[in-house]
Amino acid sequence: MTKSVSTLEMTATRSDERAGKYLVFELGREEFGIRxxxxxxxxxxxxxxxxxxxxxxxxxxxxxxxxxxxxICLRSKFGLEAAEYSSRTCIIVVQVRGEAxxxxxxxxxxxxxxxxxxGAGDIEDTPDFGVGASTPYLLGMAKIKGKVKILLDIDxxxxxxxxxxxxxxxA
Numbered sequence: 001m002t003k004s005v006s007t008l009e010m011t012a013t014r015s016d017e018r019a020g021k022y023l024v025f026e027l028g029r030e031e032f033g034i035r036x037x038x039x040x041x042x043x044x045x046x047x048x049x050x051x052x053x054x055x056x057x058x059x060x061x062x063x064x065x066x067x068x069x070x071x072i073c074l075r076s077k078f079g080l081e082a083a084e085y086s087s088r089t090c091i092i093v094v095q096v097r098g099e100a101x102x103x104x105x106x107x108x109x110x111x112x113x114x115x116x117x118x119g120a121g122d123i124e125d126t127p128d129f130g131v132g133a134s135t136p137y138l139l140g141m142a143k144i145k146g147k148v149k150i151l152l153d154i155d156x157x158x159x160x161x162x163x164x165x166x167x168x169x170x171a
Contacts, residue, residue, distance in 0.1 A: 018139050019120040024149055025092065025109040027075055028083070031149045032109075033116065033142060034094065038154055040104060041093040042112055045085055062106060064093065071106040077157070083110065096158045105158055116149075118142045123151065 022033030023042075041064070048060040048071050057076035061068050071091060075082060088111035096103055126138040137156035142149040 018123050018151065019118060021115055021117050022142070022149075022151065023092065023115055024113040026088075026111045026113060027078065027109060028080055031113060031147065032074075033118070033149050033151045034092070034154045036115060038094045038096065039092060040095055043091050043093065045089055045091060045108070059108065062091070064104070064106075067104065069093065069104045069106055071108060072158070073108045074157075075108070075110070086110070088112075094154050094158075096155045098155075098158070103158075107154075116142075116144060118144065118149075118151075 021036040023036050023039050024031050024033045026032075046062055048062055050060040051058070051070075054060070057073050059071045059073050061070050089108065090112060091106040091108055092112070093104055093106050096105055122142050122144060123140045124143065125140055127141075137153050137159075139151040139153050142151055
């Protein structure tokens with residue numbers, strides 16, 4: 001019985017760590033959330049300078065007030081079908097922690113919905129999708145108003161081999 005109590009305490013602690021304010025955005029019909037504390041800016045689409053020999057989801061770089069930052073298409077990164085950009089399509093500039101320290105990265109999303117304060121009781125652990133399905137970039141699933149919002153650990157979403165090279169590109 002003590003073992004199950006400690007497991008419950010660990011789950012509650014993890015839930016409590018995940019609670020807080022999230023910026024909710026859309027990719028297709030799905031809604032995702034990232035911690036507001038990591039969001040630096042939301043901007044409309046602008047000209048993106050293409051960098052040769054980058055993976056398809058790395059669209060290039062933009063000049064953000066004199067600082068060159070990489071831009072990632074989350075649709076492409078997550079393997080979703082490409083879609084035409086609309087008037088709602090935007091770039092969310094996030095601050096992520098990489099091997100070289102803090103890095104600003106722009107992520108292209110279909111649209112921003114809202115900022116939500118998500119309580120620990122609204123967050124469930126990510127379900128087990130079975131063998132071969134790795135989801136380390138998911139913080140959990142938030143149940144809000146009968147809908148599920150996928151909470152992302154944006155540091156882990158951006159922690160891939162090709163992004164390790166970005167500080168040298170964006171320097």
